[in-house]
Amino acid sequence: MSVPPSRAHSEVFSASQYGATTVVRPRAPINYFILPSAILHVVGLACLWALWYYLRFTTVFPYHHRVFYCRDVHLYKPNFEPEDFNVYVSYPLLYVLAFTLPPLVMLIGEIMFWLFSTKPRKTVYANCGECKVHLFTRRLCRFVAVFMCGALITQIFVDTIKLMTGYQRPYFLSLCNVSITACTAPLEHSPSPSPHLACNFRGADELRYAWLTFPSLHAAFSSYSAIFASCYIYYMINLRGAPLLRPFLIFGFIGLAIVDSFSRINGYKNHWRDIWVGWIIGFLIAWFLCYCVLCFQEVYHIVVEKTPVVEERVSPFFSWFRLPRVQAPSxxxxxxxxxxxxxxxxxxxxxxxxxxxxxxxxxxxxxxxxxxxxxxxxxxxxxx
Structure with a gap:
């Protein structure tokens, strides 16, 4: 029983039969570093998540007990409850908005880029010829991973500075219910090295929170997310028919960051210096990641050398929907x-x-x- 030749054998037989040369198709390059680098990124992000969790939600790391003046008028502000705020942004709301809005913007932007881009695409195979990694997947994973890494680093930096400085919040003395007799003369400072002994209030968690104000996490995290999303919008969204769309989105994100930051001033939860330093930290980290690590406007296309004419790629949107095109003469x-x-x-x-x-x-x-x-x-x- 004869076995029919395969497709490769058929091409060889047909070429040798007619005296032609054998056509050898170039193999696509295989990137053997995609899977190991992806594993390293996942492990690194997991370590950052663990460190952020222990810094933010546990009392494993001690904080500095800064000596305070028992009659400091800047620490005698009222301790407002959430219902007493004109605008109150809680920590769960901050995490939800700051962690989800920029990735959502990047997801929509990458979908639009995949649909409407007409440039030829570079094909990447991971570890084998059958494992094709699409351009949309590569770009989206890269941008979201870098954003998450920067968000965790921002919060880790802020929490580390909080633990090392130990500045009190504006309502600290109102919560502490300070005992003047425990303050040392003649300057009436809290006893050192245990300033908490001058407080009649014994709630450890509330005192720990009131002792860690500098810098502001709301200002740092919101400014980081706003600047990161604004950089992506600036480089990826450019519609000539809608010139106000890009500034509208950018100013919208910056406005959310401003409202979030100044709500902490309105409720006497942070000082002015906490807000300024938080903005600077978030801005610098976002700027470094956007301009030195990422390249939003980079197009992964095929570089064709010594070819005068390159065939234009038809985007999936126009291949699905036949829209009339009009080309005006010069x-x-x-x-x-x-x-x-x-x-x-x-x-x-x-x-x-x-x-x-x-x-x-x-x-x-x-x-x-x-x-x-x-x-x-x-x-x-x-x-x-």
Whole structure:
């Protein structure tokens, strides 16, 4: 029983039968570092998540007990409850908005980029010829992973500075219910090295929270998310028909960060210096990741060398929906001017010099040549 030849054998047989050369198809390059690097990124993000959890939600790491002045008017602000705020942004709301809005913007932007981009795409295979990694998946995973890494690093930096400085919140003395007799004379400072002994309030968790104000987590995290999303919008969204869309989205994210930050001032939860330093930390981390690590405007396309004509790729959107296209001809005009029978400069007066000229005008939008004379030139009569 004879076995039919495979497709590769058929090509070889047909080529050898007619005396032609064998066509060898180039194999796509295989990237053997995608899977190991992806595993390293997942492990690194998991370590950052664990460190952030222990810094933020546990009391494993001790904090610095800063000595305070028992009559400091800047620490005697009222301790507002959430219902007493005009605008209150809780920590769960901050985490939900800051962790979800930028990835959602990047998801929508990458979908639009995949649908409407007409540039040829670079094909990447991970560890084998059958494991094709799509451009949409590569870009989205890269952007979201870098955003998550920066968000965790921002919060880790903020919590580390909080634990090392130990600045009190504006309502600290109202919560502490300080005992003046425990304050040391003559400056009435809290006892050192245990300032908490001057407080009659014994709630450890509430005192720990009131002792950690610098810098503001709301300001740092919201500014980081706003700047990161704004950089993505600035580089990836460019619609000529909607020029206000990009500034509207950018100012919207910055406005959310401002409202979140100043709500902490309104409720006496942070000082002004906490907000400024938090903004600077979030801005610097987002700027570094966007301009030094990522390249939002980078297009993963095929570089064709020594090829005069490159076939334009049809985007999936226009391949699914047949929309009419109108291509306007070029309206650029090129003028070639020839001067004929122009006398020398020394023989004709200056006021007559520009009148005795004929111009041959050649345009790219017309199929004929024409010779015209300036309206100033006439031979004693009119030509009809």
């Amino acid at each position: 309206v650029k005009e090129e003028y070639v001017v020839y001067e004929e029978d122009v006398p020398q400069e020394g023989t004709v007066p200056r006021h007559r010099r520009n009148r005795d000229r004929q111009y041959e005008v050649t345009t790219t939008t017309e199929s004929f040549h024409r010779t015209i004379s300036p309206p100033q030139q006439h031979n004693g009569g009119y030509n009809y």
